[in-house]
Structure formats: C-alpha cells, structure tokens
Amino acid sequence: MAKATNTELVDLLGEKFGEQLFDVSEPYGLLTFSTNKDKVIDVLSFLKENGKINFNFLTDITAVHYPEKEKIAVVYHLHSMVSGIRVRLKVFLHENDPRLASATVLWNGANWMERETYDFFGVKFEGHPDLRRILNVDDLPVHPMLKQYPLEDPNRVDKKDEYFGR
Amino acid sequence: MTHNQPVYTDNDPQDGLVTLNLGPTHPATHGVFQNILQMDGERIVSGVSTIGYIHRAFEKIAEHRPFYQITPLTDRLNYCSSPINNMGWHMTVEKLLNIQIPKRVDYLRVIIMELSRIADHIICNTIIAQDTGATTTFLYLFQYREHIYEIFEEICGARLTTNIGRIGGLERDFNEVAFAKINKFLKEFPVALKEFESLLNRNRIFIDRTKGVAEVTAENALSYSWTGPLLRATGIDYDVRVSEPYSSYQDFDFEIPVGTSGDVFDRYLVRNEEMWQSVRIIEQAIEKLKSEPKGIFHADVPDFYLPGKEEVYNNMEALIYHFKIVMGEIDAPKAEVYHAVEGGNGELGFYLINDGGRSPYRLHFRRPSFINYQMYAKMSEGMLLSDAIINMSSLNIIAGELDA
Numbered sequence: 001m002a003k004a005t006n007t008e009l010v011d012l013l014g015e016k017f018g019e020q021l022f023d024v025s026e027p028y029g030l031l032t033f034s035t036n037k038d039k040v041i042d043v044l045s046f047l048k049e050n051g052k053i054n055f056n057f058l059t060d061i062t063a064v065h066y067p068e069k070e071k072i073a074v075v076y077h078l079h080s081m082v083s084g085i086r087v088r089l090k091v092f093l094h095e096n097d098p099r100l101a102s103a104t105v106l107w108n109g110a111n112w113m114e115r116e117t118y119d120f121f122g123v124k125f126e127g128h129p130d131l132r133r134i135l136n137v138d139d140l141p142v143h144p145m146l147k148q149y150p151l152e153d154p155n156r157v158d159k160k161d162e163y164f165g166r
Numbered sequence: 167m168t169h170n171q172p173v174y175t176d177n178d179p180q181d182g183l184v185t186l187n188l189g190p191t192h193p194a195t196h197g198v199f200q201n202i203l204q205m206d207g208e209r210i211v212s213g214v215s216t217i218g219y220i221h222r223a224f225e226k227i228a229e230h231r232p233f234y235q236i237t238p239l240t241d242r243l244n245y246c247s248s249p250i251n252n253m254g255w256h257m258t259v260e261k262l263l264n265i266q267i268p269k270r271v272d273y274l275r276v277i278i279m280e281l282s283r284i285a286d287h288i289i290c291n292t293i294i295a296q297d298t299g300a301t302t303t304f305l306y307l308f309q310y311r312e313h314i315y316e317i318f319e320e321i322c323g324a325r326l327t328t329n330i331g332r333i334g335g336l337e338r339d340f341n342e343v344a345f346a347k348i349n350k351f352l353k354e355f356p357v358a359l360k361e362f363e364s365l366l367n368r369n370r371i372f373i374d375r376t377k378g379v380a381e382v383t384a385e386n387a388l389s390y391s392w393t394g395p396l397l398r399a400t401g402i403d404y405d406v407r408v409s410e411p412y413s414s415y416q417d418f419d420f421e422i423p424v425g426t427s428g429d430v431f432d433r434y435l436v437r438n439e440e441m442w443q444s445v446r447i448i449e450q451a452i453e454k455l456k457s458e459p460k461g462i463f464h465a466d467v468p469d470f471y472l473p474g475k476e477e478v479y480n481n482m483e484a485l486i487y488h489f490k491i492v493m494g495e496i497d498a499p500k501a502e503v504y505h506a507v508e509g510g511n512g513e514l515g516f517y518l519i520n521d522g523g524r525s526p527y528r529l530h531f532r533r534p535s536f537i538n539y540q541m542y543a544k545m546s547e548g549m550l551l552s553d554a555i556i557n558m559s560s561l562n563i564i565a566g567e568l569d570a
Contacts, residue, residue: 059532109537137218151223
C-alpha cells in the first residue's frame with residue numbers, strides 16, 4: 001500500500017468528525033490534531049479500525065501540563081504500520097478535574113501507559129481495569145510531573161535565572 | 167499489598183496455593199523488579215508485576231537541564247546499549263533544530279549504534295542460554311561484549327554509560343586504534359557467533375527448553391504495542407531503521423529477520439540473525455567511509471555544536487559559542503517533535519516539546535522495555551516457573567529502561 005498523505009487523512013477525518021477535530025497542524029511532518037474529551041474513544045477507534053488508514057498501533061500515551069492555561073493535555077501517538085505514517089492526538093483537560101475515557105478497550109498496551117500518565121499527572125482514566133501508581137510509591141501524596149512541584153529545593157539561589165541575565 | 171514489603175504466605179490453606187516473591191532482587195530477574203506469583207506447585211496461577219524500584223525521575227530532571235546535559239540521562243535508560251539512546255537523543259534535537267548531518271558522521275554513528283545493538287543482543291541471547299543451564303555459551307560470547315566496550319572506550323573514553331557524541335555530530339573523530347579494533351572485531355566476532363550458534367541452534371536441550379515457550383500471536387503483540395525483536399519474532403517485519411530511516415540507514419543493504427511463532431526460540435533466532443545483519447551493516451559502513459572526506463566528525467553548526475575544550479581556550483568564537491550553549495542561549499524553535507530509533511529492545515521514542523527556553527518544556531521517553539514488559543504477568547499464567555524465567559530473559563527487560 002502506498003504511503004497515505006497527511007492531506008488525505010485530514011480530508012477523511014474532517015468528513016467524519018467535522019468540527020470535533022481542531023488545531024490541525026503538521027510539525028515536522030507529523031499530523032497533529034486535538035479533539036474533545038468525550039470524543040476521544042470515537043476518534044481513536046475510527047483511526048484504528050478504518051480500513052483506509054488503519055492506525056493499528058498505539059505507540060505512546062503521555063501528558064503535558066500547561067499551568068498558565070490550567071490544562072493538562074493527554075497526548076496519543078498512533079502509528080499505521082500499513083501505510084507507514086504517524087499521527088498525534090491531543091485532548092485538553094481541565095487541571096482540576098482531569099478525567100478521560102480509557103483506551104484499554106482498544107489496545108491492551110494502553111494499560112501501563114495510562115497508569116504511568118495517572119501516576120505522574122493524576123489523569124483519571126475511566127474504565128481502566130487497574131488504575132494504580134506504577135513507578136512512584138503508592139502513598140505519594142502528589143502527581144510529581146505537574147509543573148507546580150519543583151525539582152530541587154526552591155530555596156537554592158545559585159540557579160536562579162536572574163543570575164544568568166535571563 | 168504494599169509496594170515495598172514482601173508478601174508472606176498467609177493464604178487460605180484450602181486452595182493449596184503458595185505465594186512466591188520473584189524479586190525484587192532475585193538473580194533470575196536480572197534487574198530490580200518484583201513479581202508476586204500465586205503458585206500451584208510448579209505452575210503459575212496468576213501474577214502481579216511491581217516495577218519502579220529504580221525510578222529516577224528522568225523526565226522531571228530533563229525539564230531542568232539544557233539539551234546537552236540530557237545525554238547522560240539517556241545513558242541510564244537501556245544501559246546495555248547506551249550509545250543508541252545517546253544518538254537517538256541527539257537526532258531528536260537535530261530534528262528540532264533542522265541540522266543537516268554530513269554523511270560521514272551518519273556512517274560513524276551507524277557503526278557505533280550497530281556495535282551497541284550487537285552488545286545488547288549478546289547479553290540477551292547468552293543470558294537465555296545461561297538460564298537454560300548452558301554456562302559455556304555465555305562465557306564464550308560474552309567476551310565480545312568486552313571487546314565492543316573497548317571500542318567505545320577508544321571512541322569516547324567511557325564504557326558503559328558512554329555519553330557518546332554531541333548535538334551536531336561526535337565529540338572527536340575515530341582514531342586509528344579504534345578502526346583497528348573495529349576491524350579486529352569484525353574478523354573475530356563472526357567466528358565466535360558461528361560457534362555460539364552451533365552450540366545452541368540445534369541443541370536438543372536448548373530447543374526443548376525454549377521452543378513453544380511463551381508463544382505470542384502477532385495480533386496480541388500489536389495490541390500490547392510490542393516492538394523490536396519481540397514483535398519481529400511474531401512475524402511482523404517492523405523495524406524503525408527501515409520504516410523511517412534515520413542516520414542514513416537507507417544507504418545500507420540489510421535484512422529484517424522475522425520469526426513465526428513468537429516463542430522464546432524464535433526471539434533467540436531473530437536476535438542472532440540481527441547480530442549477523444549488524445556485522446553486515448558495519449562492514450558496509452567501513453567501506454562507505456573510505457569514499458567520504460576524512461576528518462569530518464560534526465556538522466558545521468557552531469550555534470549548537472559544543473566546541474572542544476582546546477578550541478574554547480584558544481579561540482574567541484569557540485569561547486563565545488561555548489558560553490552561549492552552556493548558558494542555554496541557543497535559539498531553538500518553539501515546537502514539538504517525536505523521533506524514534508530502533509533500540510536494542512524496540513522503538514525508542516523521544517517526544518520533545520520545546521518552548522524556546524533553556525531546557526525542554528516536556529520530554530517523554532517511549533521506553534520499549536516498559537511497554538514490552540506489561541504482558542509478562544498475563545503471559546505467565548499457566549506457565550511453569552522455570553519457563554517463566556526463560557521468558558523473562560528473552561524479553562530482555564532492562565531495569566533502567568523499565569523505570570526511567
């Protein structure tokens with residue numbers, strides 16, 4: 001099968017989901033778009049099961065915290081081994097109530113990826129069979145990758161940006 | 167079940183099951199992670215995997231380090247083939263910065279990466295043999311890993327956590343001794359690998375222990391997001407080097423070995439064949455280097471390439487660029503980039519979001535061991551304990567890559 005192009009893909013997805021997909025861009029050739037949180041499983045299963053595009057492989061799930069927008073973005077990387085292209089799907093959640101449907105219904109491999117995302121960002125994946133912390137200890141009170149938790153002792157002064165003219 | 171306490175046998179004696187703690191520090195796990203198994207005699211009824219014993223918060227640390235200081239963090243992911251991680255990281259940043267790398271540097275990198283792939287596969291395959299009781303083969307081939315480390319030592323000064331290369335190229339050219347060692351390795355290793363294969367490939371005991379153990383279907387492997395030799399052993403010819411060539415892999419002629427049943431024996435065969443292919447790639451790279459202009463070991467990008475110390479002390483421009491790079495004043499575009507390389511265990515991906523600051527806004531490692539390992543407890547159900555041990559060796563779980 002010939003390599004499908006991103007334009008074909010955008011047309012196909014636009015036909016199916018219309019306004020539900022937005023923020024379409026192509027950084028470094030990797031098609032990126034966002035969707036609403038209640039649409040995520042629909043979009044993922046369309047991508048996975050549509051015979052034309054066939055994104056059968058879940059490469060990765062992770063999240064990014066944007067404190068100034070009060071958002072947490074959950075990022076999916078999918079790969080179509082048939083047509084050899086990747087897509088990136090983002091879902092923006094409010095940081096106070098990060099809930100999202102679990103992708104474990106589509107891929108078994110989503111299990112630990114979502115546990116990792118939960119562990120570090122506190123995103124609660126609804127329908128996940130076993131949503132526990134995975135790398136951190138069970139009684140850790142915080143989700144450490146959120147930006148409000150500093151890495152080092154905040155009282156350290158030798159690494160402040162002002163000393164570097166920034 | 168708490169995270170850091172062993173589970174004691176307090177089961178109901180009626181069901182006759184025994185709880186077994188495999189790990190966290192069990193010699194057969196080859197790394198620090200725990201499996202709490204419910205045993206019915208020698209057979210595993212169910213298992214729970216606990217990981218995270220060497221979690222070092224690399225993704226958090228990376229948000230506070232300039233790009234060039236993240237390379238040593240990647241060393242410690244899959245520490246059996248750290249040069250691949252180093253190169254993968256450098257290529258991610260180069261992709262972000264749109265740096266064109268000269269062909270000669272690409273070929274030098276290919277040599278380094280393929281040597282580390284061989285080192286990684288040597289570890290895995292000899293350990294499988296070791297866990298089936300074949301100590302001879304382990305000792306036989308393992309010394310070639312030492313020879314590979316000597317080559318790395320010649321190239322970069324370090325052996326295990328190599329920190330090879332810079333953003334934009336390599337920190338120094340290969341010297342004559344390095345090429346001599348590589349050529350010596352290319353002459354001697356195939357002989358040893360052939361001997362290794364003749365000791366195991368048709369060995370009745372080895373085949374009895376590995377064939378049909380932990381078979382995985384292609385559908386299951388895809389559903390669990392397996393990559394690398396494990397996926398290829400199930401019959402799917404996915405290899406990042408071919409599907410999305412990086413570092414000029416498209417210039418090389420090599421094959422992707424695949425298996426059929428995805429069992430331990432197939433994984434062993436796939437890894438062995440990959441070592442042959444790696445030797446082939448290195449030979450081609452040495453040949454291609456002859457027609458490239460000598461002495462080029464980095465791209466001409468002074469804004470991003472950290473200059474050598476000697477230049478910094480003697481040359482005004484180098485000093486300025488050194489200062490700017492170390493202080494993090496490089497103009498990196500605000501963008502996000504995903505770059506994958508074929509690591510020893512599968513697709514090693516770097517998802518980098520840059521906001522124009524000194525360090526990444528977010529860096530996520532897609533670690534193949536972490537993703538490959540999640541099927542382990544499920545696979546072990548109904549398996550004999552001794553088979554589960556061999557299965558774990560053949561998954562080649564590296565604790566550093568598991569936990570990040």
